[in-house]
Amino acid sequence: MQTRYSFGGDEHIFVEVDEEMSLEAFFKSLSMTTAVREADIAGITEICPANASFQIKFDPDVIAPQVLMERLKGFEAAAESAEKTIETRIIEIPVLYDDPWTRETLMRFRERHQDPDATDLEYAARVNNYPDVASFIAAHAASPWFVSMVGFVAGLPFTYQLVEREKQIEVPKYLRPRTDTPRLTIGHGGCFGCIYSVRGAGGYQMFGVTPMPIYDPAGKISYLKELMIFRPGDILKFRPIEREEYDATVAAIEDGSFVPKIVPVTFSLDAFTADPAGTNAKLLEALNG
């Protein structure tokens, strides 16, 4: 893992903690951004953590770029030896896999896909060596996922599954991006999952939809008073549902009675590395009480 620093013009510093994705790189990036925030350096206007990198936006009229660069480098050693434990929360996301809306959309953009004769789920199951779609969905929903970045568009979480690297689901993005993706689509591209917060363009494979909005610019949904739900470091767990529960959940959100299942948890990277299955079992126990 080698950290690389680069100026993004005269207003940004870009720090790549590692070229490749790993939970170690994500934790190091998260510790560095936390340390930068706590240092409260005058002139910094935005601190944006990403999967295995982060970005600082600053005002060069307040702090000289080279001075800030040296200060950022000073946080690296401490971040490496920092305890890789975070106090966070686990959030349950109900998912209607293989739903009619993403299915209609993927059929519309079939000529942009690697395998025009299969659905995105069939294709993803095959290239990841699952015998069928059902076992692929079971693996997608079984282990929890880290929110390793929030962005692209408002409130959209990039997610990374808490499993060993050889069990990571990997799929290419569409050959050419779609011009349309249903709102609240559960997507996947490279090793990352995502939930599309708004309707729009997208290149990730589409596996299903959640009835639970994650971004509400109007601030009308009871649990979205802060406009969006996810923060980097959150853990989420997908739970497969049927159409009946999907419709009931949509109705409950409309009448304001829906309460998302969110439970505080502690996550230790060392504990996870030593025993992934055992650590995940504890996370799910906390969620399902």
Next chain:
Amino acid sequence: MAERSFEVVKPGLATTVQDLGRPGYYHLGLPLSGAMDRFALIAANRLVGNADGAAGLEAVFLGPELRFSADALVAITGAELPPKLDGVEQPLWTAFAVKAGQVLSFAFLKGGARAYIAIAGGIDVPEVLGSRSTYALGALGGFEGRALKAGDVVPLGAPTGSGREGTSLPKEGRRPTQESGVEIRVVPGLYWHRITEDAQAGFFEDTWKVAPEADRIGYRFRGGKKLDFVPRQQPFGAGSDPSNIVDSCYPYGSIQVPGGTEPIVLHRDAVSGGGYFMIGTVISADMDLIGQLQPHQPVRFQSVTLDEALAARAVEKVRLAKLGELI
């Protein structure tokens, strides 16, 4: 109808409410937004006696038609989009009085891309997260989170009274729109090492043209040579195309080149991150300039150092300071 307001008779192409933006939420995917040509909005605001950060309208390519409910003081800056009051042409970069019931419209665009319409008192839509700017992709801020439509009644704030009819910014204080010879200065960096030396040189030698896909999110360019990549085994999680990286943040002004073919410069409504490598970043001093580029316009990118970027930034600060002396 609100006491002080205007009614949208014709909306133009994509007319939005913008101020100087909404900093502080980029880590959640909410971009800065705000005027693409910040200098032009500030100048328009000063001409009518508003604070620099008052909300005005940004009209792109085609002006709107607006009927005022009350007397108002108005100034138009930025693109050469000649304003008309009840059909009578009015000067640009100059405060002019509008009477209740009069209609502000525009002739065809003569240069540049985005005109700024400041009205004394500013546009009084609610602030969302500290700004009145429209972020249309996220349906946030501005007038109902979207571009204006015919029939909208847009509320105006109370004027400070310090604006004077006929106040004009002399020519030397304006930034003229350019048709040819546009150079955009870039600090190479980020994932610059991913392309070959020949590709690095070619990027700055070639003439590029603004593609039709140019909006508040980003400006796309085409016409230059395809960039060749330094061969490598793709890192885990990055995706299989050589232009893919493990999804990272995108700086404002960063230049991503999906597939190595068409560079995209992210602007005020930038997507905050994604999986395409970037070859560098447009300097802050040249961001306004991009907002005034028209499709098919030829441009060249010029490589500069960070120190040169800071010097150019200082020049822009002088330009702003001069506004104070001239208005």
